[in-house]
Amino acid sequence: MRLRADLVPQDNLSYQDVVLVVDVIRATTTATAFLEAGASSLYLTAGLESARAFRDDDVVLAGEEGGLKPAGFDYGNSPREAKEAPVGGKIVVLSTTNGTRTAHLAARSAKHVLLASLYNAHAAARLAHQLATEEVAILCAGKEGRIGLDDVYTAGVLAEFLQIMGSYELEDGALTALTTRRAYPDPLEPLHLSAAAQALRQVGLEADVPFCAQIAASPAVGVLEGRVGEALIFKRA
Amino acid sequence: MRLRADLVPQDNLSYQDVVLVVDVIRATTTATAFLEAGASSLYLTAGLESARAFRDDDVVLAGEEGGLKPAGFDYGNSPREAKEAPVGGKIVVLSTTNGTRTAHLAARSAKHVLLASLYNAHAAARLAHQLATEEVAILCAGKEGRIGLDDVYTAGVLAEFLQIMGSYELEDGALTALTTRRAYPDPLEPLHLSAAAQALRQVGLEADVPFCAQIAASPAVGVLEGRVGEALIFKRA
Ligand SMILES: [Ca+2]
Ligand SMILES: [Ca+2]
Ligand SMILES: [Ca+2]
Incomplete structure (x- = not known):
């Protein structure tokens, strides 16, 4: 089995088999927290307007614009909020920048x-x-087309877990991610150093970083099940 | 001063100040070796045909196609050959895949x-x-749009040297490269592990890898001086 890590999304990349999309600060952490809180499904939309188009009784809008909750939305992109949100049986529409585009x-x-x-x-x-x-690919969202240390570190943690479960052939991206993971015993360190955490500090949301740094605390995994319009529909596996 | 490392080339990236282009196996190593051997200038062309168009008495053609010397060329892309080549006062036209495109x-x-x-x-x-x-950017060539462990490691070595000379603010790419550099005390290890070295082994050119792994053995640096047609002209600084 091949293990591949693409540390930054690129339009010309294509995937044959399984992709783990990583936007650890914060989209994929928040998505997991919403599913754990009981959301029936999660719609990932590429823009705020297409998210708003889904507004309905049993729909909750979440997302961010410059790190903050967009006007008229029910929630921001905070995993702390998401985990406690009363979204049981509801559809959560999540609109973020890098994570959604990468998915x-x-x-x-x-x-x-x-x-x-x-x-x-x-x-x-x-x-x-x-x-x-044949292949597990880890695709890191990064930040506005640039590599994110937080996502590379997370890719390394995932690569480590995969290697425990089976025999994988690693390419250069996966080797780089694993190296990064091994360099930081404490996940808070690379997460705090990342540009994503710096941006959160600027809007006073740095308390989300320790939440995102928890390793393997949740059994929920969003899996792509289909599309509706331009939204991707994820359900808990 | 900012220190930035882009670990894979992307069309949407732009640069304001200084860029260090890195294709350690082998284009930028070979380019350095040709300048050290006395080449008056180095033309980097994006394709073999445009390289052939420069053929002349005082012009030497070098490059690779699938790792090997293209038909009708004087040299391949081997830094061992380049260093010993009688190119004093001549123009070397170098055509490679990833390195040239990245430059x-x-x-x-x-x-x-x-x-x-x-x-x-x-x-x-x-x-x-x-x-x-304002900024030093290290731009890694990678391999066919994917990250190369060899180039990331080299970016880390460059980042380390830069940090010795001055105070730099590092973004996530530079931090990842530095981490990779620190994980491997012996440069031969990450270079041997890279996909670029694997490709060289397949064509029997693995002896170029130890040459590329020598750190700071040459004072020659190619600097972009201008263009002729679609070729970039580099001269020794
Ligand atoms: Ca992010
Ligand atoms: Ca309804
Ligand atoms: Ca290369």
Whole structure:
């Protein structure tokens, strides 16, 4: 089995098998928290307007614009909030920048798309390992087209878990991610150093960082089940 | 001063100041070796045909196609050969895949473009530090759009040298590269593990890898001086 990590999303990349999409600060952590809180499904939309178009009784709108809750939305993109949100049986529409775009890139070609974070790292790696027949690819969202240390570190944690479960052939991206993971015994350190955490500090949301740094605390994994319009529909595996 | 590392080339990236282009296995190492051997200038062309168009008495053609010397060329892309080549006073036209394309990407926007490798790491970092007024960016060529462990490691070595010379603010890419550099005390290890080295082994050219792994053995640095047609002209600084 091949294990591949793409540390930054690129339009020309394509995927044959399983993709673990990683936007640890914060989209894929928040998505996991909403599913854990009981959301019936999660719609990932690429823009705020297409999110608003889904507004309905049993629909909850969440997302961010410059790190903050967009006007008229029910929630921001905070995993702390998401985990406590009364979303049982509801559809959560989540609109963020880097994470959503990356999930759409993976969905263009992959057989299976999973939402992975440190928070659900064990469960996500296990499911990826079960589903894969030839390759597990970890696709990091990064930040506005640039690499994110937080996502690379998370890719390394996922790579480590995958290697425990089976024999994988690692390419250069996966080797780089693993190296990064091994360099930081405490996940808070690379997460705090990342540009994503710096941006959160600027809007007073740095308390989300320790939440995102919890490793394997959740069994919930969002798996792509279909589309409606331009939204990707994820359900808990 | 900002220190940035882009671990894979992307069309949407732009550069304001100094860029160190890195394709350690082998284009930027070979380019350095040709300049050290006395080449008057180095033309980087994006394709074999445009390289052939420069053929003339005082012109030497070098490059690769699938790792090997293209038909009708004087040299391949081997730094061992390049260093011993009788190219004193001649123009060397070098056509490779990833490295050349990456240099062209940098040249689109940067003020200064330098060809960096482990082989000239000290000299290249020193010159970048002297030239920069706001940012030094290290742009890794990678392999067919994917990250290369060899280039990431080299970016880390350059980042380390730059940090010795001055105070830099590091973004996530530079932090990842530095971490990779620190994980491997012996440069041969990450270079041997890289996909680029694997490809060389397949064509029997693995002896180039130890040459590329020499750190700071050469004072020669290619600096972009202009263009002729679609070729970039580099001269020794
Ligand atoms: Ca992020
Ligand atoms: Ca309804
Ligand atoms: Ca290369």
